[in-house]
């Protein structure tokens with residue numbers, strides 16, 4: 001007779017060792033736990049959430065109408081489309097090359113579309129083995145100062161990953177000559193969480209460094225549209241970058257597409273492996289096998305983002321967020337705190353010398369009812385700081401700015 005088994009069944013499939021090494025993502029669940037606790041003690045508190053960096057402003061009409069029109073077309077014989085080109089439709093690849101990489105000599109063929117920023121890394125990591133554990137941090141969107149949460153605290157190292165600490169002491173740019181050679185250098189500018197945009201001079205150094213070491217830079221320019229001070233919006237503004245860099249970018253923060261999902265990767269033909277083989281051929285293959293192209297609806301929206309009207313409307317939305325950022329920066333400055341970022345990115349990074357960032361986070365929440373992110377959540381180099389996001393409705397931002405003084 002069949003007896004129910006008391007011991008649960010396990011397969012014979014071993015778990016991937018790199019996944020096994022990861023600590024669970026604790027940051028945002030931990031923030032939510034603090035938030036819930038605070039609300040339990042103060043049921044009437046009106047929280048302002050400036051923690052998680054998600055866009056809040058509606059997508060401009062011209063863009064959603066283009067998507068709606070595409071969707072309606074799918075119900076017609078003439079408008080129906082099935083699989084598209086895996087790399088993205090050519091009109092959109094050309095539009096990005098022409099509008100975002102104007103004067104940088106990037107060809108439409110060098111642009112590959114995708115829906116997932118992070119999955120792209122995971123896929124690339126299949127053939128850049130040493131990157132694997134590190135890549136998962138990107139998956140957690142903890143791309144940061146000194147890199148993310150799962151590193152070994154004592155050594156500051158995780159496998160073969162070298163962390164580059166960036167803070168006010170080095171003008172948010174690593175001391176490259178003190179860093180050993182790696183195959184890949186991950187660099188995010190404007191930076192999440194510090195809000196710092198690397199200067200032309202800094203990026204020239206980075207390209208020079210990569211060239212001298214024969215490394216590949218993976219440059220995350222998701223916040224390029226927020227740059228206001230003339231800092232480069234792309235690594236390809238730097239001469240020679242095509243031989244050493246890949247750029248990954250996204251419509252998420254540029255167009256409020258965090259839910260719609262659309263991003264791209266630029267892989268110049270000049271970028272080669274040690275044996276002279278072009279990297280783009282492999283990445284193209286990965287995109288074709290793993291992704292099968294981005295949604296045609298998202299791509300219709302992407303194309304509308306790059307139309308004259310769409311682009312202008314998006315610039316207005318970004319201006320709105322940047323005005324939010326200015327209000328918050330001025331608020332912190334009036335309290336005589338050390339505040340960074342907020343000029344070329346929707347993030348404000350506030351330094352509290354000598355204090356534990358989780359303590360500052362909790363204290364801030366208690367006194368002001370504002371939810372932030374403790375810098376420590378982004379890695380040890382984030383200690384003593386909190387990150388405040390400028391995504392939000394103006395009335396909430398103004399209210400937050402009024403409440404800042406309650407912290408003191």
Ligand SMILES: *Cc1c(COP(=O)(O)O)cnc(C)c1O
Nearest residue numbers: 116117118143192222250252263
């Ligand atoms: C939000 C964000 C992105 C966008 O990722 P998607 O998967 O395209 O939404 C990329 N990089 C950084 C650093 C971000 O903060």
